[in-house]
Amino acid sequence: MSNQLVIRNMTRPELDELVEWAAREGWNPGLHDAELFWATDPAAFIAAASRDGELIGGGAITSYHGEFGFMGFFIVRPEYRSQGLGNTLWHARRERLLARLRPGASIGMDGVFTMQDYYAKGGFVFSHRNLRFRAEINERPTTSQADDQDIVPLAAVPFDQVVDYDRTCFPASRATFLSGWIAQADALAVGCRRDGRLSGYGVIRRCREGCKIGPLFADDALAANALYAHLAEFAQGGPLFLDAPENNPAAMALVHQQGMTEVFGCARMYLGPPPVIAHERVFGVTTFELG
Known part of the structure; x- marks a missing residue:
């Protein structure tokens, strides 16, 4: 054959x-x-x-x-x-x-x-x-100080700011992908703002089973937890999945704080030089299929 x-x-x-x-x-x-x-x-x-x-x-x-x-x-x-x-x-x-x-x-x-x-x-x-983590969202997620963060619909943020922020967390500009991804049906996209600038954003979409968050990019754990809490409410009543990178300790802390359980995982590998990105901002990868 x-x-x-x-x-x-x-x-x-x-x-x-x-x-x-x-x-x-x-x-x-x-x-x-x-x-x-x-x-x-x-x-x-x-x-x-x-x-x-x-x-x-x-x-x-x-x-x-x-x-x-x-x-x-x-x-x-x-x-x-x-x-x-x-x-x-x-x-x-x-x-x-x-x-x-x-x-x-x-x-x-x-x-x-x-x-x-x-x-x-x-x-x-x-x-x-x-690593893929799963949580059953039956009540509002833990936020603590995250409630103080300014969370807004991502559509309210100028698109070029979203593209620029995304580029710090992904190895190349992907405006074409983002334009569709953040506006897709059966999904929610939100941003976190501080002092008038974007300090993180996340997207959650409905899947065959429950919902997945991806990406989840943020300046720090405070912004990431606030974004997670708002996105997770979208998944109320069903399972929620997040693919978190093990090389960001703050991402590992987030999934444990939220009571998520590891259910799957993949090895991120590169052919050629590893891209230079802000790994500390990556709390959830976008997809295992397109990066």
Whole structure:
């Protein structure tokens, strides 16, 4: 089969199929992830198919203006696993993404721990763990002094300020992605302001099960807890998920303070130099699929 595998760009309906596979794998995609991911970079979605067109596997190779790349959403149908097809697809995606980036640009990925050695053989170096936490939101979250923070709808903040703040926490500018992400249906986006400037922001979206917060970026724990409290109210009556980076001690403190339970995790790895960002501001990553 590997000799007959066709590696090509994915069609829009095939992305919907990939999202359904992700749901069956327990990845719990957001209700509007497919349309938002496609709008960000339609050329990012790569399919592995048989000669007759049957979709066998797929994944994303998102390019952020050629300055930073991210590999994610890597799935092979269960009946085609352990045949070398995933290996062929993964390497093809890596090479295609390198070709989409400027020379020297880095590529990031969040890989399951069991595949960490495999990705290392492909040149990726471990950075830190991103851990998924879950909480059942049946009452208002703990805030303490966080109540004193000025939390506003993110739509009330000039968009260029949001893009500029996001750039301190993400390796490249991603205005196209953010314009859709913060305005998506079935979601809430809020910002924290201090002295007239943005000191953090967060987004929560409804998923197949409960809600996910991502991103959650803030100057410090006080702003992060205030944002979390406002976002978590949106998830009242169901589970809430947050993917927190282990290399930010304040993020680990937040999830423990809020009584969240670790349920999953990925290894953040980079091919090329690790990006220089404000790790202390990252309390929750945006997605495991697009970075």
